[in-house]
Amino acid sequence: MSVDKPEPPARSRTSRNATRGNRILSRTFSSLGQSGFRHLWFGMLLLMAAVNIQMLARGYLTWELTKSPIAVVVVGAGFAPPILLLSLYGGAVADRVSRKRIIQLGQLGMLVITLFVGISISTDTVTVYHLTAASVAQGTIWAFLMPARQAIIGQLVDEDHLTNAVALNASGMSLMTVAAPGIGGIIYGVAGPAATYYVMATLTVVALILTSWVPTLPAVSSGKRRMWSDIKEGLVYTKHNRTVLVLLLVALSTALLAMPFRTLLPVQIEEVFKLEVEALGLLLSMIGVGALIGSLFIASLSKNNHRGWVLLITSMLSGVAILLAAATTSYTVAVGIMLLLGLGDSGRRALNSSLIMEQTDDEHRGRVMGVYMMNFGLIPLGALPLGFITASFDVRLAFAIAGGGLLAAAIGYTVFTDKVRRL
Secondary structure, eight states: OOOOOOOOOHHHHHHHHHHHHHHHHHHHTGGGGSHHHHHHHHHHHHHHHHHHHHHHHHHHHHHHHHOOHHHHHHHHTTTHHHHHHHHHHHHHHHHHSOHHHHHHHHHHHHHHHHHHHHHHHHTTOOOHHHHHHHHHHHHHHHHHHHHHHHHHHHHHSOGGGHHHHHHHHHHHHHHHHHHHHHHHHHHHHHHOHHHHHHHHHHHHHHHHHHHTTSOOOOOSSOOOSOHHHHHHHHHHHHHHOHHHHHHHHHHHHHHHHTHHHHHTHHHIIIIISOOOHHHHHHHHHHHHHHHHHHHHHHHTOOTTSOHHHHHHHHHHHHHHHHHHHHHOOOHHHHHHHHHHHHHHHHIIIIIIHHHHHHTSOHHHHHHHHHHHHHHHHTHHHHHHHHHHHHHHTOHHHHHHHHHHHHHHHHHHHHHHOOTTTTO
16 A cells, blocks of 8 residues: 655755755856955946946937937947957957956056046037047057956966856846946936046046956966067967857857847937936836846856856847847837847857856967957948948847848858857
């Protein structure tokens, strides 16, 4: 005669669930237990707050000065040519020089540029040319700052925590994408653009202080060879690392098709939704909410969680979200769509970069991240045609082309390559 086993007490099940939840939570934030990374992370939060406020302020100020969608795109993409031209050099420098020193010099340069624009606004001398020059200068700094900032993570945490640390880094960026644009939109609407830039400068100063507490680590390369030899070696390494090469192509697709979408949001806000700058801040914040949720999920993933499939699916989700944004004329619906776009964006920001770093040894990590940064330098190849389409036809048509292209590219990578699917 069979005897039914008694069900475990509810308290025991609750205890097990709580324990499992604590393990997941502990795994998600494990890298912050290492002090060097923790200081880097909090400094990054404040710098990215300034950057995200700037994206809103610069785009909207350009629109107010010119009422030209092409000008908005040109100013927004002004950072891209220096990144394209200098990222390889910046990546090589990140392997030859103390990465902390590069980060601090870069943040100091960002502070100077922010104050320059703020003072130009206060003295009523600001023009679209000032904003373009500031964008180009920031792109030059970014070409050195970002490879160093990404590569130093591998020195501050051990290999087992690398994916988690990179994902938390992306989560912090996403958090600032949530909070900063909304706050920036309020400051811009209430106090004006000059006050907005001075707030950005203050955030950058605090970021400099926090990053000064990161340990100064030696360069990973001796620097005895010519710079071009180091750059060439990095390119050869990337070419022969087929997995990294495919991951870089995935990043290229999003840079060409997803990134320009944001630069045209001010046009959609005014011409389609008939709203003001505060409405733009909410849309950008919702992108950040989605990206934050997605990045925290990615931070909790282990190496056997089919991360390649997650990357491909999030890329498809981004394409679908941009297509939906093209189809809607409702601001309320657009707010929900931005949440989906943010979830897709988390794959590009967190998972793609962490997989690239994981598949790269530390000796070449700065140079490979320099190649990765070049993707951002190619944004004008997507942004300028979309800007012309917007000026000649309609911003919704530009969004439809970008979303359809991104979805097609993601499906293509899924069907025709197995390098990413197997990660």
